[in-house]
Amino acid sequence: MSNQIHPVASLLAAIARGISGVQVQWAGCEPDERQRIYFANHSSHLDFVVLWSALPSEIRARTRPIAAKDYWEETPLRRYLTKNVFHAVFLERGSPSKGKHAEEGHFVGRHLIEEMAEALGTENSLILFPEGTRGTGEKVGPFRSGLYHLAMRRLDVELVPAYLENLNRILPKGEYLPVPMLSLLTFGKPLHVEPHEEKDAFLERAREAVASLRRIGPA
């Protein structure tokens, strides 16, 4: 993949910043060129663009989103935006790890983790929404296990939690027109998987790390 920012990407980032009036706070770390996985709560189509636009441009050029294949490859416009504009990494949404078909889920999972690890390469960063789907914005849902497996696969990469606040009111799921309210984005303290840490314990800790960055709180 090229490390050039697509002009449409810059344009969309500027529009998203304007509409969301986002105020960015690096509370737990500073912007850094090292490889990172940014993971955040998910409640709006604007989430990725707003988070991406908050990064300095050198970092932005090397930061790719993870996009759900079933949704983002459905129409030509979605495919163009994710593939050409944002150089997204496409993933098939597997069943959550605790499903009935745990066996099958595990198999699909391993394949996906390899794809994500490959996308990270030696210099890229990723933006990931571990809830797997957009929620209502009221609370942070349970995380899928991909974050844990990817973190175990690439222990050298920093995991940075982030909280996107109010974007669910600006462009909620199911709406196409935004309402220009103000929003907040807070980056927290980087995490790592502790030695001997269980998968579920880590995922809960990561979820807590995101949820604790909320500044205004539920209305």
Added chain:
Amino acid sequence: MIQAIHDAKLVWLYGGVLFVLLISALIGGILKNRHRTDASRTTIDNLNARIRAWWKMCAIFATAVVIGRVGSLILFGIISFLAMREYMTLVPTRRGDHRTLFWSFFVIMPLQYYLIGNQWYILFAIMIPVLACIFIPPSIAIAGDTEHFLERASKIQFGIMVCVYSLSYAPALLLLKIPGYEGHDARLLLYLVVVDQMSDVLQYVWGQLIGKHKIAWRVSPNKTWEGFVGGVVSATALGTALWWATPFTPLQSAGMSLMICILGFNGGLVMSAIKRDIGIKDFGVVVEGRGGILDRIDSLCFAAPIFYHLVHYYFAL
């Protein structure tokens, strides 16, 4: 454009504002280094923040006046947008309000300023209180969420009335046809803004200096009777002294200023009550650096419509 620059009284009025601003900036700078206690430092910081905001407002205002009526409409349109954005961000709304909010921001608000620009007097006066306020409740109802329905409808109606409708009366002053005052309406707008903002800050300063008896301590601990009387009297005196820039006699100017000051106080009081209700101190604090516009213009929103109608009734054709 040329007209604005050739209006000597407007230049004097504007020069006076810049002069006062320069003096206050100097005093603010000196006081900043003098005061050591936390309480006085907070006061000085508050004043310096206001002064910084006024520099910006002055620059924008001058640009708008030079461009003319369209410039002022765009300026106040932007202020309305920013104020309503702050208001709607902090007032709880629900998912079912989304489309109504979209209409409020992107249709009703621009339409209001468009109507003023096109001098549709009657329509601009009834568009929001009659048409929009009838449109808002059913458009929320159609989304199907009945939870807190009445509150939600009222919150949106109130927000749009204050941030858009009331504020739009300030640039609407430029449309008034006052015999013998043609082409000087920019002065009237500047007069309203200056008296209103000075009343705000003088009430604050008097309150900090000699304030003791709180007016409504639950609503705002900063508002005292001493501050209110001191601020209103001194801002009214200032407004009276500016009669030469207006179509009023000195006595009429005193009456107008007094009314602007008292209504402005009410605006601040109501907005403080809303802030207490939501549980925040300033509309600006939650969104540092981006907010605070509503804190500055709350008094103007209450004073502008009545000032407009008084001038319209007694002075304009």
